[in-house]
Amino acid sequence: MPTVHLLDYVAGNIRSLVNAIEKLGYEVDWVRSPEDVAKAEKLILPGVGHFGHCMSQLAQANYLPAIKAHIDSGKPFMGICVGLQALFEGSVEDPDVPGLGVIHSTLGRFDETDKSVPHIGWNSANTGGRPLFDLSPDSKYYYVHTFREAYTPGKLESQGWSVATGTYGNETFVGAVAKGNIFATQFHPEKSGVAGLRTIRAFLTGEGARSLPSNPQPLTDVPFKDGLTRRVIACLDVRTNDQGDLVVTKGDQYDVREKGDDRNVRNLGKPVEMAKRYYEEGADEVTFLNITSFRDCPIADLPMLEILRQTSRTVFVPLTIGGGIRDTVDTDGTKVTALEIATMYFKSGADKVSIGSDAVLAAEEYYSLGKKLFGNTAIEQISKAYGNQAVVVSVDPKRVYVPNLDATRHAVVETKFPGPKGEPYCWYACTIKGGRETRDMDVVELVQAVEAMGAGEILLNCIDKDGTNSGFDLELIEQVKGAIAIPVIASSGAGNPGHFEEVFQKTRTDAALGAGMFHRGEYTVQQVKDYLQSKGLEARQAGE
Ligand code: 1PR
Numbered sequence: 260m261p262t263v264h265l266l267d268y269v270a271g272n273i274r275s276l277v278n279a280i281e282k283l284g285y286e287v288d289w290v291r292s293p294e295d296v297a298k299a300e301k302l303i304l305p306g307v308g309h310f311g312h313c314m315s316q317l318a319q320a321n322y323l324p325a326i327k328a329h330i331d332s333g334k335p336f337m338g339i340c341v342g343l344q345a346l347f348e349g350s351v352e353d354p355d356v357p358g359l360g361v362i363h364s365t366l367g368r369f370d371e372t373d374k375s376v377p378h379i380g381w382n383s384a385n386t387g388g389r390p391l392f393d394l395s396p397d398s399k400y401y402y403v404h405t406f407r408e409a410y411t412p413g414k415l416e417s418q419g420w421s422v423a424t425g426t427y428g429n430e431t432f433v434g435a436v437a438k439g440n441i442f443a444t445q446f447h448p449e450k451s452g453v454a455g456l457r458t459i460r461a462f463l464t465g466e467g468a469r470s471l472p473s474n475p476q477p478l479t480d481v482p483f484k485d486g487l488t489r490r491v492i493a494c495l496d497v498r499t500n501d502q503g504d505l506v507v508t509k510g511d512q513y514d515v516r517e518k519g520d521d522r523n524v525r526n527l528g529k530p531v532e533m534a535k536r537y538y539e540e541g542a543d544e545v546t547f548l549n550i551t552s553f554r555d556c557p558i559a560d561l562p563m564l565e566i567l568r569q570t571s572r573t574v575f576v577p578l579t580i581g582g583g584i585r586d587t588v589d590t591d592g593t594k595v596t597a598l599e600i601a602t603m604y605f606k607s608g609a610d611k612v613s614i615g616s617d618a619v620l621a622a623e624e625y626y627s628l629g630k631k632l633f634g635n636t637a638i639e640q641i642s643k644a645y646g647n648q649a650v651v652v653s654v655d656p657k658r659v660y661v662p663n664l665d666a667t668r669h670a671v672v673e674t675k676f677p678g679p680k681g682e683p684y685c686w687y688a689c690t691i692k693g694g695r696e697t698r699d700m701d702v703v704e705l706v707q708a709v710e711a712m713g714a715g716e717i718l719l720n721c722i723d724k725d726g727t728n729s730g731f732d733l734e735l736i737e738q739v740k741g742a743i744a745i746p747v748i749a750s751s752g753a754g755n756p757g758h759f760e761e762v763f764q765k766t767r768t769d770a771a772l773g774a775g776m777f778h779r780g781e782y783t784v785q786q787v788k789d790y791l792q793s794k795g796l797e798a799r800q801a802g803e
Contacts, residue, residue, distance in 0.1 A: 260286040264299035266326075267291060268316050272605040272645065273305050276339070278572050283460050293662035296325035300334055301463065306341025308646035310366070310406065311353025311704055313341045327359060330441060337462050338443035340404065343436065346443055350404045352614035362436065363418055366406045374428040375746040375769050377405040377648055377715060381543055381799045382487035384423040384434040384446060387478045387558045391440050391605065392467030394435060395422050398454035399488055399799040400446035401577060403431060403545075403648040404714075407432035407445065412477035421475040424483070431483045439473055450577050450610065450696045452538075453802050472738040488799045489763050491772035491787050492544045492748060493537035493777050497563065498551040500524040505562050508550070509775045511726035513655075513694040515550070527778040531569045537777065538574040540784035541801030545574060546718070546772065548653070549582030550693055557590045558600065560612060563609045565590050578603045581613030581653050581718070585595025585637060597637030598644060605645060613651040613718055614638060619698055622708035626700075631694025642713030651748075652709040653718040655694050656735065657686035670742075672734045687721075687735055694722045702735065710743045718772070719745070721751040726775050736766040756782060756790035763796055 263280055265273065267289050277287050280303075286562045290296055304326065306313050317323055330336050338346055347358045350366035369376045381399035388396065402425065408415075410424045410431040423435040425445075435444045435458075448455035460764050461467030486621075495507045498515070506526040516522040520771075534545045547570075549563050555561070563580060571578060585597050601612045614637055621636040632639060640652045660678025661667050669686035677683050687702040706717050719739055723734040731749045740747055746769035749762045753773035762771050776782050788798040 260284065261463070262286045263301045263303060264288050264290050265303050265320070266281055266296070267304065268320060268322060269311075272608075272610055272649070273378040274308065274606060274608045275571055275578075275610065276303070276305055276449040276576070279456055279575060280463070282572075283456060283463060285463055292323040293321050296322065296329055299329060301337075302326075302329050302334065303339065304336045304342035304345060305339045305774045306345065307649065308341065308644075309352060310341060310344050310350040310358070311356040312343060314353070314358060317345070323359065324355075330361060333440045335462065335465065335468065336441050338441075339449070340445060340447060341410045343443035343445050344406065346436075346441070347408065350406050350670055361441070362415065362420065364408055364414065366408050368406050369427065369430060371744045376744055377403055378407070378427045378487070379403045379648065379716060379746050379769065381451075381488045382425040382427060382434070382446070384425060384444070385478070385481050385486070386421070386423045387481045389421065389424050389475070391421050391435060391437055393457045393461040395454060395457075395803075398803045399486070400434065400444070400447045400448065400451040400455060401436070404445060405647075410478070412479055416475045416477050419475065421471055424478060424481060424567070426483045426486050428485060429487060437467065440468060450575060452575050455575060457636070486797070488543070488797045489759070489791050490515050490543045491541075491759065491786060491791075491798065492546055492770055492772040492783055493534075493542040494546040494548065494772050494774045495529050495530055495533055495550045495778075496550045496752065496774065497566070498524065498549070499562075500526055505566070506531065507778060509726060509778055512722055513725055522686055530566050533778070535573050536571045537784055539801060540575055541799065542576060542784045543799060544577045544579065545570070545772070546579040546581065548613065549580070551582075558587070558595055558603070561603070564603060564665060567604060567607040567609050577610040578608060579611040579613050579651055580609040581615060581651070584612050584614045585617035595641070597757050598640040599643070601637075601641045611649050611651050611716070612641060613653045615653040615655060618652045618709050618714070619689045619691050621698060621712065622705050623698065623700060625708045625712070626704065630711070631680050634644070636712055638683060638709055638712040638714050642715065647713050647715035649712050651716045652706070652714045653720065654702055654705060655690045655720050655722055657690055657694065657697060657722045658685045659688045660685045661707075670703040670738065672731070672738050673732055687738070690722065702739055706743050710745050714745065716745055717747045719747050719750055724752030727752055728776065730754065730770065731762040732760040733762065733766050734770050736762065740767040746770065754781075756787045759787050760791060760794050760796065761790070
């Protein structure tokens, strides 16, 4: 089997990259010391998290001269995400830390006044029709980043770089660059479905480098319009049923048992098979929520780890795992931190972890300590190690109706759906333990606290809407969107493709998630995408 060397220098999830490379028929050899770099023919520098953290890790372990020597020797080199950013002279993210300086420019930050930051989702890598490592104008690629090189026509081309761009809001940025033996992508090709695998293959076979133009031209003929698609996520709630089998289930307002006398746990299918089906139908991400946390099971044997390992071998879109991510005690009495649990999940193929109950408790402490942070919460620790984009906070709110604005200290909304006594206002109370316990904290307080701690995204459920097929809670989503800058995934209540259109048209949500309607076979992800497209909302199609 041909070999490619992968630099393993920071804690990051590179399992999915290994899976993608293996899927393409190559073997991965790990670079674990600067001496190993010299042995590499093809070298890949992956990267997630902070520019400064990555560059300092590389500098401390003395990798920088070896990487430069590899690049200068003309041997194939590929950088991914922060691996692309490392090629620049620096980044405003960490102004004191120098980059490799192969590209003469300094990265800036996306402007968050008109859009969510980080930029998360599927966007273009437009080459204006010029060949660039098999990137296609009809394809979309998965990006997750806060810092970017703004595209100025001619700036990088005059240095000999071929460029592909994406446009987010009104900012056009560099999505990929190539020159001679170097290819680098701001997006994650290993998470970009079939289109991403194609571009990795072009690097591995050398075909991409061979077909580069010798005199790259500025992209003056590319339509620079927002290319971010509407993200549709399939969510699988997983638990063991009464027979001990691991099943995908789905509740009504979080009650996952059948309505009959026997009250069995609803069994809607097998997690790995269903995730693969949704991927093939075009799901932009797949989320697994372990809703029972598999109590009394040694942590290293968590069945969810095996589900992730199997899924990540065939599903090349981002995988999120939630449930039970908190400091805990193993069955043998050993203390295990949330960071250690998250690490196990990342190593098994997860790209993001989702934290529920523990986030509420951490937010309560944050306010009780006068909004001070000490770096000890699960959110802070995981986002520091793996980057903010790797930490999702799953919110499980319940409506509380009030007759007037003075009736509560909480952030209220005036609702079009008055309460049982005609109350015109409501606030959304946070719950923990899968909705079993309601806390004196509203969603606005929670999301602002977790954003301050470093969460990268909010998965916004709604217990009142869960499993009702009656559409998303638009009032809740707008309230949360107005309170934070990080992206929000709308969840709970989707019953048909029209509900997805509604939530994208009537709120500022960044993504929408469905569960029951897909599991029960009422609609496919593909049908939702087709419907969005027919209404003029851009959606990525399966296989593109
Ligand atoms: O508290 O960190 O251990 O995390 C537990 C996680 O498990 C949380 O993310 C919590 O939302 C989830 N959870 C706990 N109990 C349940 C339950 O259903 N009994 N499921 C549960 C939450 C909600 C959604 C669902 C949408 C869409 N599931 O993710 O998929 O509501 O459903 P629909 O489209 O069919 O309406 P921790």
